[in-house]
Amino acid sequence: MTWKCYLTIFKSKSPIHIGxxxxxxxxxxxxxxxxxxxxxxxTANLTRSLYDNPSAKDYQRVGELVRNYIxxxxxxxxxxxxxxxxxSKWSDIEVDNYLVLLPEYTEExxxxxxxxxxxxxxxxxxxxxxxxxDIATKSAEEGSLHEFxxxxxxxxxxxxxxxxxxxxxxxxxxGTTIDGMEIKCEDNEILIKNKNRTTRLLKxxxxxxxxxxxxxxxxKLKLQKFQINNDKIFKxxxxxxxxxxxxxxxxxxxxxxxxxxGIALKRGEIEPVIGLEWCEKGxxxxxxxxxxxxxxxxxxxxxxxxxxxxxxGIAEVKK
Numbered sequence: 001m002t003w004k005c006y007l008t009i010f011k012s013k014s015p016i017h018i019g020x021x022x023x024x025x026x027x028x029x030x031x032x033x034x035x036x037x038x039x040x041x042x043t044a045n046l047t048r049s050l051y052d053n054p055s056a057k058d059y060q061r062v063g064e065l066v067r068n069y070i071x072x073x074x075x076x077x078x079x080x081x082x083x084x085x086x087x088s089k090w091s092d093i094e095v096d097n098y099l100v101l102l103p104e105y106t107e108e109x110x111x112x113x114x115x116x117x118x119x120x121x122x123x124x125x126x127x128x129x130x131x132x133x134d135i136a137t138k139s140a141e142e143g144s145l146h147e148f149x150x151x152x153x154x155x156x157x158x159x160x161x162x163x164x165x166x167x168x169x170x171x172x173x174x175g176t177t178i179d180g181m182e183i184k185c186e187d188n189e190i191l192i193k194n195k196n197r198t199t200r201l202l203k204x205x206x207x208x209x210x211x212x213x214x215x216x217x218x219x220k221l222k223l224q225k226f227q228i229n230n231d232k233i234f235k236x237x238x239x240x241x242x243x244x245x246x247x248x249x250x251x252x253x254x255x256x257x258x259x260x261x262g263i264a265l266k267r268g269e270i271e272p273v274i275g276l277e278w279c280e281k282g283x284x285x286x287x288x289x290x291x292x293x294x295x296x297x298x299x300x301x302x303x304x305x306x307x308x309x310x311x312x313g314i315a316e317v318k319k
Contacts, residue, residue, distance in 0.1 A: 002174050003241045004185050007096065007229040008205070010075070010166045010221035012153035015126065017218050018211045026127075027148035031103070031112065031120070032297060033075040033166060033210055035256060035313020041208040042066050046192065049199040050181075061179050065192075069176045069183055070201070071246065073233065073313050074256045074297060075168035077101050077112075077124060077151065083162050090114055093234055096225065100167050100234055103298030104253050105267040110298065123155050124164070128216070148213060166221060169233050171246050171309070172201070188227055202226060246309040247318060252301055257294040258315040268299020273314065 018030040018037055047054045047062040054062075078098040081087045091099040091113030101113035101120065112120040129147045155162050174185035182193045190201035205226070211219040232238050238249040257273055273292045294314065295301075306318040 003246060004172050004174055005229045005233070005239070006170045006172065006188070007225065007227050008072075008075075008168055008170050008223070009078075009096065009098065009225040010208075011224045012151075012164045012166065013207075013220035013222050014217050015128075015150035015153050016166075016211050016221075017148055017150045017213045025147055027212075029125070029149040029151060029211075031077070031124070031151065033168070035072055035074055035311075037210050038072045038075060038168070039063070039066055039312055041210045042070065042072070042205060045204045045208060046199070046201075049204055050192070050194050050197055061181070065176075065178060065181055065183075067311055069173040069178070071171045071309055071313065073168045073309075075166040076103075076234075078165040078167045079155070079162055080165070083160070085158060088114075093236060095167055095235055098165055098167060102234060102236075102255060103296075105269075105298050105300055107267070123157065124152055126150055126152050128213075150213070150218060165224060167234075169229060170226075245318075248307050248309070248315070250304045251307050251315075252304050254295060254297060254299050254301065254307075254315060256297055256309075256313045256315050257292075258299070258301075258307060259310075259317070260293050260295055261316070262319075263305065263317050264302035265295050266300045266302045269296045270294070271296050 016029070016033070017027070018033055020028045020030045022028070043059065043063040043066045046066065047059045050062065051058045078095070078100045079090070081094060081097050081099050084090065087099055091101055093100045093102055093113065099113065101115065103110060103112050110117045115123070127147055127149050151164070153164055155164060172185055172190055173183060176183040180195050184191045184193070188202070192199050192201060202223070206223045208221050209219045210221060213219070234255065237251065237255065240247050240249065257271070260270065271294055273294045292314065307315040308318050310316045
């Protein structure tokens with residue numbers, strides 16, 4: 001069994017809300033798509049493709065397959081380089097003619113690509129206000145008012161309307177056979193089988209919906225490009241496959257959450273990472289995961305180190 005890396009580019013078909021902090025009635029968004037959010041979207045589509053009437057157990061089995069053998073990085077916003085003037089003012093990271101806006105904590109401030117946080121928010125972030133109407137009074141229903149941020153699907157720059165893309169990488173383990181399911185890679189064609197059906201990963205991820213507020217139509221992504229990648233990811237980070245792990249070499253600025261166990265942080269933010277997971281007795285979302293104290297994407301470590309990709313794209317220093 002061998003790992004293969006695939007450059008994966010989505011085009012936004014609607015705004016995206018990736019839940020972050022809530023301040024009163026105001027819900028903020030993350031400015032990137034986390035590994036767990038992408039894992040959830042892939043798992044949902046794959047399960048429905050492999051089973052006609054999937055049970056909770058089916059979702060759990062497929063989720064384990066995706067978590068262990070179809071790993072993904074975090075995804076970051078990007079724009080087409082040839083659609084803007086002075087692309088060097090936006091980002092130095094160019095992937096397949098797209099400028100990727102990776103976060104980084106510099107000595108002065110947090111930047112995305114070359115935009116500072118305020119510039120980035122002015123261009124890419126919007127907000128939406130909603131409330132339910134009380135039919136009897138024809139006024140806002142008490143307690144229903146809420147507002148949330150979102151990442152725009154299109155931005156206006158230099159009086160032009162530009163599409164927003166999301167770029168990341170999938171790592172697929174060719175030759176995997178587990179729990180009646182099999183993964184087979186043939187160049188860019190990835191086949192996933194169970195006992196009764198074969199489906200294509202390209203079909204699974206052709207259209208996905210991620211994040212929150214999906215009842216408003218948010219979170220729609222259309223696959224733009226999917227191809228084998230033997231280069232650095234984001235044209236910046238070398239990787240190897242060592243002892244069954246995807247290992248990134250000589251990392252200083254992190255491109256996902258990274259477990260702080262055993263390492264020192266030079267610049268950035270610290271965040272506890274916790275989520276809801278499958279419980280054998282209660283089913284999906286009925287058990288809290290272990291808490292990991294992590295540095296957020298864009299944080300800078302005190303020294304260069306090798307890191308490995310763990311569950312949901314979260315990094316951990318190689319011991």
